[in-house]
Amino acid sequence: MAAMLTRDELAGALVQAGQGDRSAFRIVYEATSAKLLGVCLRILPDRQTAEDVLQDTYLTVWRKAESFDPSRASPITWLVTIARNRSIDRLRSAAPMRRAVPVEDAHDLADDAALASETIEQADEVGRLNTCLEQLEDKARGVIRTAFLEGVTYDALAQRENVPLGTMKSWIRRGLMRLRSCLET
Amino acid sequence: MTDPTTDDPGPDDARALAGELALRVLSPDEERAARARERSDPAFAAEVEAWNTHLAAFAAEVRGVEPSPLVWPRIQAAIEPAANDNGRLGFWRGWAIGSTGLLAASLVAVAVLIARPAPVPEPAPAPAGGITRVATLTLSEGGAPAVTIAYDTVTGNLFIAPTTAIAASAGVPHLWLVRPEGGVQLIGAIDGAEASRRTLSEALSGQAGTATAVAISLEAPGTTPPPTEPQGPVVASGELQQL
Numbered sequence: 048m049a050a051m052l053t054r055d056e057l058a059g060a061l062v063q064a065g066q067g068d069r070s071a072f073r074i075v076y077e078a079t080s081a082k083l084l085g086v087c088l089r090i091l092p093d094r095q096t097a098e099d100v101l102q103d104t105y106l107t108v109w110r111k112a113e114s115f116d117p118s119r120a121s122p123i124t125w126l127v128t129i130a131r132n133r134s135i136d137r138l139r140s141a142a143p144m145r146r147a148v149p150v151e152d153a154h155d156l157a158d159d160a161a162l163a164s165e166t167i168e169q170a171d172e173v174g175r176l177n178t179c180l181e182q183l184e185d186k187a188r189g190v191i192r193t194a195f196l197e198g199v200t201y202d203a204l205a206q207r208e209n210v211p212l213g214t215m216k217s218w219i220r221r222g223l224m225r226l227r228s229c230l231e232t
Numbered sequence: 233m234t235d236p237t238t239d240d241p242g243p244d245d246a247r248a249l250a251g252e253l254a255l256r257v258l259s260p261d262e263e264r265a266a267r268a269r270e271r272s273d274p275a276f277a278a279e280v281e282a283w284n285t286h287l288a289a290f291a292a293e294v295r296g297v298e299p300s301p302l303v304w305p306r307i308q309a310a311i312e313p314a315a316n317d318n319g320r321l322g323f324w325r326g327w328a329i330g331s332t333g334l335l336a337a338s339l340v341a342v343a344v345l346i347a348r349p350a351p352v353p354e355p356a357p358a359p360a361g362g363i364t365r366v367a368t369l370t371l372s373e374g375g376a377p378a379v380t381i382a383y384d385t386v387t388g389n390l391f392i393a394p395t396t397a398i399a400a401s402a403g404v405p406h407l408w409l410v411r412p413e414g415g416v417q418l419i420g421a422i423d424g425a426e427a428s429r430r431t432l433s434e435a436l437s438g439q440a441g442t443a444t445a446v447a448i449s450l451e452a453p454g455t456t457p458p459p460t461e462p463q464g465p466v467v468a469s470g471e472l473q474q475l
Contacts, residue, residue, distance in 0.1 A: 081296030098303050105307045114375045124288040135256050176289035194255050195290040201257045223251040230286050
């Protein structure tokens with residue numbers, strides 16, 4: 048069903064939703080809910096919880112759409128950030144649970160998936176990020192990606208990789224700084 | 233853990249911390265501290281936003297999964313309009329449906345209003361035992377943090393601390409409570425530049441204990457808006473949370 052919208056069309060619909068236009072909001076939902084559920088499902092352990100958080104995410108989107116500024120943020124970035132943060136909040140509010148797969152397995156998952164943008168144009172950002180990720184050491188690249196996709200903390204990452212917390216922090220911090228200077232050149 | 237090749241680790245540290253916050257790798261305590269900084273330090277908040285933009289590109293590799301057809305009807309039910317659909321009503325309604333659990337509360341509130349058509353309905357009881365409720369109001373345009381408030385449900389003391397000056401030239405900032413059943417209640421004009429403190433009347437303090445959010449409108453100088461209806465634009469708002 049996912050309607051194919053350009054970035055500008057999606058941004059326009061989101062702005063209209065911010066003005067209380069429910070049919071525009073429906074368009075936003077149709078175009079992005081599959082992607083956002085995918086994001087939630089990477090972080091949360093089961094489909095029911097993920098759909099619950101997805102619902103919560105869109106209610107937040109409806110409420111906050113008024114503050115979306117298309118000149119400052121891409122609509123899909125804005126939406127993904129809300130879905131991801133909501134999912135992580137839910138994950139961390141729900142005491143201990145969760146599988147502990149080694150990061151390596153997560154890499155396999157990631158590598159299988161197409162890196163191409165499926166729907167809404169995000170190609171520029173994706174291309175830039177991938178170019179810059181290639182410049183990182185394998186370790187740093189892997190853990191940053193896992194942290195983003197699964198929403199896990201330094202502590203959890205250090206345990207999974209079986210390294211001291213300080214080592215994990217150092218990998219990620221240095222990786223982030225290299226990434227950032229690459230992304231901004 | 234600063235980069236040893238950097239002479240001045242200060243800005244780099246802030247940038248790395250913003251990245252860690254956006255990535256959500258920090259421990260709960262560290263994250264709380266970083267969120268507080270994000271609310272009070274616009275430059276840091278901008279760093280976090282920049283990181284969100286960069287990192288969101290990771291989501292490109294996530295396969296889409298169609299949600300169950302039941303999800304949209306639930307969302308739709310939660311955003312159903314109360315009346316017509318202009319922007320301002322949309323805004324208040326948006327806050328009113330902040331949590332689906334509030335639907336039940338709003339039915340109760342309507343029942344109370346019908347049963348007791350007194351001018352000021354009995355305020356729903358605030359949680360007993362000295363709860364402090366806090367909110368960070370962010371600007372409607374741009375989302376930068378504008379005002380932090382803290383409210384003590386027992387004493388009725390309300391502390392209001394602007395973090396960035398609200399464009400005062402356009403009008404006088406007025407603070408509003410967003411009620412769980414929808415609609416708003418005026419608290420009054422506030423100082424948009426300096427921290428201030430006031431004690432709410434009994435009628436207001438009950439509502440402040442149950443309100444879901446607070447908002448600021450800019451009203452024309454020399455006028456007082458009706459107590460349930462802002463006349464000027466809503467420039468900032470934020471959810472009320474228990475400390």
